[in-house]
Amino acid sequence: MQIKPILSALRHHKAGTILIAVQIALTLAIVCNALFIIQQRITMLTRSTGIDEAHLIRLQNQWVGVDDKHVGSLMQTDLDTLRRLPGVADAYATNSTPLSNGGWSTGIGLKPGGKGERVQTAIYFADDHTLDTLGLKLVAGRNFRSSEVVDQMQHDGLDPPQVIVTRAVADKFFPDGDAVGKRVYLGNKPSIIVGVVARLQVPWVGGWAANWEGRSTLVPRRLMASGTNFVIRAKDGQIDKVLHSAPAALLASDRMRVIPDDDGVVTFAQMRQEAYQSDRGMAILMGVICVVLLGITAAGIVGLTSFWVGQRRKQIGVRRALGATRRDILSYFLTENLLIGATGVVLGMLLAVGMNQWLMNTFEMQRLSWPWIVSGVIVLLALGQAAVLAPAIRASRVPPVVATRTV
Amino acid sequence: MFAYYLDLALRSLKRNKVLTALMVLAIALGIGASMTTLTVLHVLSGDPMPNKSAKLYYPQLDPRDLDGMRPDEEPPKQVSWIDGMNLLHAARADRQVLMTGGAGAIQPSNASIEPFFEDARFTTRGFFPIFDVPFLYGHPWSPQDDDASARVVVLSRKLNEKLYGGADSTGKVMHIGGKDFRIVGVIDTWRPTPHFYDLMTGNYSDSEGLYMPLTTAVDLKFPTNGSRDCWSNSANTDMKTANCTWLQFWVELDTPAKAAAYKQYLVNYSQQQKSLGRFQREPNVHLRDLMQWLDYNKVVPSDVHLQMWLALGFLVVCLVNTIGLMLAKFLRRASELGVRRALGASRRTVFAQLLVEAGAVGLVGGIGGLLLALLGLWLVRLQPSSYAQLAHLDLEMLAGTFLLAVGATLLAGLLPAWRACLVTPALQLKSN
Numbered sequence: 001m002q003i004k005p006i007l008s009a010l011r012h013h014k015a016g017t018i019l020i021a022v023q024i025a026l027t028l029a030i031v032c033n034a035l036f037i038i039q040q041r042i043t044m045l046t047r048s049t050g051i052d053e054a055h056l057i058r059l060q061n062q063w064v065g066v067d068d069k070h071v072g073s074l075m076q077t078d079l080d081t082l083r084r085l086p087g088v089a090d091a092y093a094t095n096s097t098p099l100s101n102g103g104w105s106t107g108i109g110l111k112p113g114g115k116g117e118r119v120q121t122a123i124y125f126a127d128d129h130t131l132d133t134l135g136l137k138l139v140a141g142r143n144f145r146s147s148e149v150v151d152q153m154q155h156d157g158l159d160p161p162q163v164i165v166t167r168a169v170a171d172k173f174f175p176d177g178d179a180v181g182k183r184v185y186l187g188n189k190p191s192i193i194v195g196v197v198a199r200l201q202v203p204w205v206g207g208w209a210a211n212w213e214g215r216s217t218l219v220p221r222r223l224m225a226s227g228t229n230f231v232i233r234a235k236d237g238q239i240d241k242v243l244h245s246a247p248a249a250l251l252a253s254d255r256m257r258v259i260p261d262d263d264g265v266v267t268f269a270q271m272r273q274e275a276y277q278s279d280r281g282m283a284i285l286m287g288v289i290c291v292v293l294l295g296i297t298a299a300g301i302v303g304l305t306s307f308w309v310g311q312r313r314k315q316i317g318v319r320r321a322l323g324a325t326r327r328d329i330l331s332y333f334l335t336e337n338l339l340i341g342a343t344g345v346v347l348g349m350l351l352a353v354g355m356n357q358w359l360m361n362t363f364e365m366q367r368l369s370w371p372w373i374v375s376g377v378i379v380l381l382a383l384g385q386a387a388v389l390a391p392a393i394r395a396s397r398v399p400p401v402v403a404t405r406t407v
Numbered sequence: 408m409f410a411y412y413l414d415l416a417l418r419s420l421k422r423n424k425v426l427t428a429l430m431v432l433a434i435a436l437g438i439g440a441s442m443t444t445l446t447v448l449h450v451l452s453g454d455p456m457p458n459k460s461a462k463l464y465y466p467q468l469d470p471r472d473l474d475g476m477r478p479d480e481e482p483p484k485q486v487s488w489i490d491g492m493n494l495l496h497a498a499r500a501d502r503q504v505l506m507t508g509g510a511g512a513i514q515p516s517n518a519s520i521e522p523f524f525e526d527a528r529f530t531t532r533g534f535f536p537i538f539d540v541p542f543l544y545g546h547p548w549s550p551q552d553d554d555a556s557a558r559v560v561v562l563s564r565k566l567n568e569k570l571y572g573g574a575d576s577t578g579k580v581m582h583i584g585g586k587d588f589r590i591v592g593v594i595d596t597w598r599p600t601p602h603f604y605d606l607m608t609g610n611y612s613d614s615e616g617l618y619m620p621l622t623t624a625v626d627l628k629f630p631t632n633g634s635r636d637c638w639s640n641s642a643n644t645d646m647k648t649a650n651c652t653w654l655q656f657w658v659e660l661d662t663p664a665k666a667a668a669y670k671q672y673l674v675n676y677s678q679q680q681k682s683l684g685r686f687q688r689e690p691n692v693h694l695r696d697l698m699q700w701l702d703y704n705k706v707v708p709s710d711v712h713l714q715m716w717l718a719l720g721f722l723v724v725c726l727v728n729t730i731g732l733m734l735a736k737f738l739r740r741a742s743e744l745g746v747r748r749a750l751g752a753s754r755r756t757v758f759a760q761l762l763v764e765a766g767a768v769g770l771v772g773g774i775g776g777l778l779l780a781l782l783g784l785w786l787v788r789l790q791p792s793s794y795a796q797l798a799h800l801d802l803e804m805l806a807g808t809f810l811l812a813v814g815a816t817l818l819a820g821l822l823p824a825w826r827a828c829l830v831t832p833a834l835q836l837k838s839n
Contacts, residue, residue, distance in 0.1 A: 227630060261523075293724055300429075304735050306735075
């Protein structure tokens with residue numbers, strides 16, 4: 001196939017050629033970045049929390065008219081009620097859970113009183129039932145003992161003698177994997193790491209916790225506050241039953257409490273759904289825009305090429321009369337489109353990288369990797385060829401006799 | 408002449424229905440997507456107190472110790488009880504209010520309603536005049552009620568409807584957190600967007616249902632909502648003396664001169680507290696007005712900005728597409744235009760005629776875009792995020808939609824029209 005005549009023909013359609021190339025470039029830049037954002041959001045919303053979400057329920061409970069000091073006995077009674085319930089494997093009370101988007105965080109370090117290097121960690125109140133309830137895997141050390149679990153008032157300093165940390169916290173300070181038995185400081189007094197769990201996500205799913213989403217610390221403390229979260233582990237296949245029986249059992253034992261109607265009792269599957277709703281929405285929106293954008297670009301190519309075919313019927317007829325085969329005509333238009341498309345994607349690659357750079361500066365996006373751009377290029381070139389196929393076939397069917405008619 | 412051009416345009420558009428539909432569809436999709444995202448952005452970045460925002464200021468102080476101090480560090484976003492009360496009682500501003508978010512457990516006297524928790528605002532009396540809160544029944548509590556930790560409460564209209572069927576409930580007694588409170592007022596529907604006065608409890612939260620004196624709520628140890636930042640880890644459990652910032656403090660300053668004076672007062676206050684040994688850092692104060700405070704806190708979610716840019720990029724591609732299609736459409740009629748030119752039409756009239764055609768496409772695309780924007784906003788409202796219900800098209804945006812659609816399409820029509828009116832009449836006549 002000779003390229004030179006194509007180029008000289010394109011020179012007569014500068015405006016149209018440039019428009020198609022620009023459109024391809026813009027589409028490539030937007031689609032690459034949009035697909036990249038979709039992929040990032042999907043990675044985020046499929047992250048594991050480290051807990052056995054399929055069996056877990058969170059029940060938000062608020063005792064009414066009780067002084068914080070007297071919460072301990074109420075909590076124990078409620079836990080006994082829940083753990084005895086048919087279908088319930090285990091339960092514990094805590095301040096917060098993964099996917100709840102609200103909780104307690106503090107610095108953790110190797111020196112007391114907030115000095116030295118510190119990293120941010122989420123604080124989860126826990127007891128000796130916590131690991132079993134959440135289905136957390138200990139990779140080193142041991143669980144809390146029931147004798148270690150003590151009460152803590154809301155505004156007291158947090159200095160537990162023992163903590164269990166996630167591997168992300170342990171590796172930060174003890175990269176050799178010998179964290180168990182070592183001292184860390186949340187406040188002024190030392191805490192001994194008694195155990196290390198593989199993974200436990202912090203309560204916040206987005207934004208500010210993004211860089212430390214695996215750094216959690218379990219403290220053997222019961223928070224003396226009138227509002228608490230019960231985490232309940234249901235036995236296999238019993239979760240729907242427990243969803244109804246748990247609040248009913250608590251209300252039957254003591255009516256002086258509030259369990260919110262709307263989100264008081266939820267499964268962790270529902271919490272995951274809710275926590276990532278906006279990320280999923282964003283991914284879907286990006287996807288829809290990509291599809292529509294590709295559709296419009298394809299339609300534009302069809303429209304403009306059809307016009308060119310119509311305009312060049314006579315020339316096509318002459319070429320056919322001079323011996324060009326249908327195949328030659330077909331490949332002429334395909335090559336022409338490929339040339340325009342190639343110009344467009346080269347421009348588009350530059351645009352995509354530039355746009356990504358701008359997004360990185362403005363929206364804390366990551367760097368676009370080459371595979372994304374390359375796949376975008378292939379998609380657009382293929383789209384261009386597919387779009388031009390119909391008008392090109394129509395062109396190849398122009399009979400040679402056309403040449404003799406109007407000239 | 409315009410009517411004639413319009414007639415010509417419609418004839419021409421009808422002649423090639425697929426191409427016309429494609430252009431209208433592209434414009435409609437681009438405009439629809441852009442207007443949906445722009446409307447959401449417009450709603451979210453609006454001024455919650457248009458008449459007053461320039462007079463409302465949010466003072467920040469830095470009472471922290473020297474641990475972990477970094478140069479040019481921002482002061483905490485809230486104030487401690489001691490500083491809040493000091494500034495409140497100094498009353499150096501025209502008005503001031505000290506408050507925090509919280510919750511109250513309501514045990515309705517009507518047994519058919521289960522006990523429930525209602526979001527509350529624990530605040531000094533200044534809240535109502537400073538934010539122009541409209542009252543449906545009754546009035547705010549008195550300054551004496553603040554001092555005496557009186558058990559008085561103001562309800563929102565919504566809560567009043569839920570508990571008392573919307574009747575005037577002032578004077579009635581209700582049980583909150585196991586205590587008796589006297590209702591002194593009911594406020595009318597009031598929902599500033601964003602929830603600027605306390606961003607710690609959500610940027611776009613609905614306003615609270617219960618309002619009670621701050622001193623009352625703190626004395627009764629009602630649960631507070633929001634964020635609490637503490638320093639120099641101490642075992643102090645008393646919220647009134649602990650080293651924690653957890654209260655929002657707003658002042659109203661009627662003139663810029665007063666604002667400058669107030670900022671100096673904050674510096675002097677910090678200096679004084681440092682010499683008393685309460686503060687350890689050099690005076691580090693900020694006095695942002697309402698809109699600056701919203702900007703600083705990056706209230707509008709970055710996803711909303713991202714969506715807007717994406718939609719605008721989409722619109723640009725749609726427009727480039729339209730330029731291409733219009734070019735094809737106009738040039739295909741080169742012979743017809745050649746005849747018109749040969750019969751004496753000037754380039755300018757041909758140009759005008761083609762632009763009318765482009766404008767017609769833009770207008771129809773605009774109507775389509777409007778429908779798509781309404782659909783898009785309806786979809787946005789189905790989302791669970793706290794700002795979703797606010798996404799409505801106002802008159803300003805409605806007019807904007809049409810301006811954008813017609814303006815953008817005319818712009819897109821310029822190049823094709825100009826190219827088309829360059830045709831040489833003689834050549835066109837000859838070849839046919």
